[in-house]
Amino acid sequence: MSTMKRGGLAPGALGSWEPTNTIKSTLSMIVKLLQQPDSNFPVNEEANSLFLRNNPVFRERAQEWAVKYAGAPAAETDSARYGGYNRNLIEPFIEMGYSKDAVLEAFQYVGIDRNNGKDYTLEEAYLGDVMLRLSDAL
Structure with a gap:
């Protein structure tokens, strides 16, 4: 098992070591x-890529x-399960009977804004475009 899988830090992530560094500062x-x-010192390339590409989904997945793994309290939002929406x-x-994956694909195809995972009302024109894309997928 590599050091990274055991919780190691990428070299340089904490800066250079100085004799004046304390445990508290570290x-x-x-x-x-x-x-x-x-992102200059990624330990997990996949997580780093998501962090840079789609930060709201990264934050939801991290939560x-x-x-799941550290017993942290659950957050109110669950947009990571919905592609950031x-x-x-x-x-x-x-x-209405459409699969979550089909809906997410339609939203992405139409270009629906994720709005940082916050709720908002879709404009009627976008609703029509999403429905058309979902109908074409059947």
Whole structure:
């Protein structure tokens, strides 16, 4: 097992070591890296790519894993399960009988804004475009 899989940090992630560094300052840097990962020192390339490409989904997935693997309290939002979209945008289409994957594909095809996972009302024209795309997929 590599050091990275055991929780190691990428070389240079904490900066250069100085004799004046304390355990407190080192732990503070680790906390900062956990809160704001440094994409210059990725340990997990897939997570780094998601962090850079789609940060809201990255944050939701990180929260899910923290709940699942570290016992963190569950968050109110679950947009990671819905491709970064708020579930209130996706669920009505699922209730109509379309699969979640088909709805997500239609949203992406039409170019529906993820709005950082926050709920909003889709314009009627976009609703029509999504429905047309879903009908074509049948």
